[in-house]
Amino acid sequence: MAATSAHEPASGRRVYHATLTRIHEHLPGTRSLFLRLPVGERLAFTPGQFVSCELPVPPREHAADGAPLARAYSLASSPEDDELEICVDRVVDGPGSAYLFGLEPGAALAFTGPFGSFALAEPPDAHLVFVGEGAGVAPLRPMVRRALERGGTRPITVLHGARYEHELIYRRDFESWAARHPRLEWEPVLLTTEAEVGPIDALEELVLQRFVRRDADRTRRFWICGVGAMPGRLRDALRAAGYERKAVRAEQW
Ligand SMILES: Cc1cc2nc3c(=O)[nH]c(=O)nc-3n(C[C@H](O)[C@H](O)[C@H](O)COP(=O)(O)OP(=O)(O)OC[C@H]3O[C@@H](n4cnc5c(N)ncnc54)[C@H](O)[C@@H]3O)c2cc1C
Known part of the structure; x- marks a missing residue:
């Protein structure tokens, strides 16, 4: 571009x-x-x-x-x-x-x-899933806006992970878009840490639970962004579960 x-x-x-x-x-x-x-x-x-x-x-x-x-x-x-x-x-x-x-x-x-190629120019005709951890939701915001503005009927899911409720930045934007566009689902995911067993990434677990274990549909498209290892790990898990390579994009800060 x-x-x-x-x-x-x-x-x-x-x-x-x-x-x-x-x-x-x-x-x-x-x-x-x-x-x-x-x-x-x-x-x-x-x-x-x-x-x-x-x-x-x-x-x-x-x-x-x-x-x-x-x-x-x-x-x-x-x-x-x-x-x-x-x-x-x-x-x-x-x-x-x-x-x-x-x-x-x-x-x-x-x-x-x-x-960067972690981007969305024109939304594909598929269920779009955006996964952001902390400030990693920032690049997802204009992508979601673009997908909504282009119209369509396919669902759009945004999963935003944060440690606490008050750390869900851009919450008001996503909530107001979801109120206007029933096909947009914005869901906060509060992340927990348990010192004894190491960090449990509730966001990753939710994605795998909902989009891998619960059904056999592998036509969704994913954009995943956050700090550290999570985006790459989740991308690899989704690809290993049968999603096409190009269907899963991750950006690691
Ligand atoms: C493609 C891309 C896009 C990025 N977009 C953003 C963005 O929109 N907002 C943003 O704040 N950062 C973003 N970053 C991270 C940013 O480039 C810097 O790495 C970050 O600001 C730390 O730089 P520094 O010089 O302060 O610290 P450094 O001394 O360079 O510290 C680097 C360490 O900080 C970690 N780190 C990087 N980003 C964060 C973060 N956001 N929160 C906590 N730890 C972090 C790194 O994993 C690394 O361990 C992005 C990185 C990449 C590769």
């Missing part, structure tokens, strides 16, 4: 210079940054794609030859929106997220992109 701009060089690797217009704090450690490009510039992207932010993070030992620190952030906004939105988790001792959490409205932010 190409980025369009009056000043796009032939190489295609264009650096965009956006301005941070506002910040929305979902939770103390999770916030959305809204970015505006200069007048006349637009980023053409497919729902689900990400940008690579170029962060001037000192000290420069994080990057070779003083190059900025590059960190990927999924676009939580839709291509039709006036502003770009990224939803950022603060990572303990993480230089990139700490830098982004230090920005105030008016700050400049450079990025390249869009990148």
Whole structure:
């Protein structure tokens, strides 16, 4: 997917210079940054794609030859929106997220992109299942919006895993879309941890229970996103259970 701009060089690797217009704090450690490009510039992207932010993070030992620190952030906004939105988790001792959490409205932010094949351009004629853990729901949001806007009758399921109820970011969006579109089912999944037996991933278990063990239908399409091993593990389990390779996409942060 190409980025369009009056000043796009032939190489295609264009650096965009956006301005941070506002910040929305979902939770103390999770916030959305809204970015505006200069007048006349637009980023053409497919729902689900990400940008690579170029962060001037000192000290420069994080990057070779003083190059900025590059960190990927999924676009939580839709291509039709006036502003770009990224939803950022603060990572303990993480230089990139700490830098982004230090920005105030008016700050400049450079990025390249869009990148990634974890995306949804046109919804396939199938039951679509979106599985997000924590802020991993961010790239799913524009994909779900795109699928709803394109119309259709097939069900759309969104399973959002979080530790606690109040950590279900974008809940209001999904609930209001589900109220307007009966084919959309949004379901929160609260994750538990039991120290004695290790983490139990309720989200993974629910997906396998509902879409593997309960029936033989293997025509669904999946998009799975989250931090750590879960997305890859669930993708592999679904493929091993008979879903086609291309039917299951996962993005691991
Ligand atoms: C394709 C892609 C899209 C991404 N989209 C987002 C996004 O929309 N929002 C976002 O917050 N991050 C996103 N990330 C992660 C992001 O690029 C950085 O890795 C993250 O911000 C940590 O960078 P750092 O420099 O602060 O910490 P680092 O010192 O680089 O820490 C890296 C460690 O943090 C873990 N980590 C990465 N992301 C998170 C997270 N969100 N919460 C907790 N631990 C994490 C990594 O698994 C790794 O162990 C994405 C990553 C990829 C590859």
